[in-house]
Amino acid sequence: MKKARAASLTLDEFLPYRLSVADNVVSQRIARVYAAEDGLSTQEWRLIAVLGEDGERSQLELVRRTRMEKVPVSRAARSLEERGLVRRATSQSDARSRRLTLTASGRRLYQRIAPAALEAEAEVLAELSPSERQVLRALLERVERAAIRALKPGP
Template sequence: MSRARTASLTLDEFLPYRLSVAANVVSQRVARVYAEQYGLSTQEWRLIAVLGEDGERTQLELIKRTRMEKVPVSRAARSLEERGLVRSATSESDARSRRLSLTAAGRRIYERVAPAALEAEAEVLAELGPDERALLRSLLERIERAASRALKQGP
């Protein structure tokens, strides 16, 4: 009886591994900006960035927007609130839900870190030309859409 040949896994050629490694290295570079200067974790910065860009949001909306799990979002929100960078208010439409927004101090951090984060991103992308950057963004969007569809379909 012949056994079907099993595909060999080579991590350096495995897309999830490569994406994860690349994301970690890029995030670490950008994290220097907000971690060293403001003592923010990656999760905290993501919430500040979303609130800075989108305005007031519920924790559920933040979970969907950041693709982070509920517990890290809750912890980051609580930490930011304790530091006076985010305010929380009961949602008018759902008393069980809290709406988060940046305080003036949180807004100042967002306005200082966002340009520095963009500079760090430009540094990372410096070896790519404009067409390559556009292609990279397009390919990442397509991969995200395909993975999201696969998640909705189940195993």
């Protein structure tokens, strides 16, 4: 019986590695917008951005929307509440659940940072044509959907 030859891994061509590196560098660039002046962590900014875009959400909904773990979402929510940027209230339908919403200060912060974040994104994407940007987004969405399907338990 012939032994199967192990596949050779070339890290720079390994999709998870490339995605992680790209995520790290792009996130670092965007973080300049909200970290230096406002002292927000990436997790805090993500919650503010989701709440700014979607409105009130439960912590579980934020976990699902951001694909972050429960503990970082909870820590970020507590920190934002302590800073007066987010209001956390017990859900009326489930006493164990917390509903989060931006305060007036949180809304102003979102309205100030969001345009600067979009400018930073445009800078990162400047070397791509509009059609390449569309293709990139579509491909990333397909990869994400395939990964989500692969995470689901089998039949």
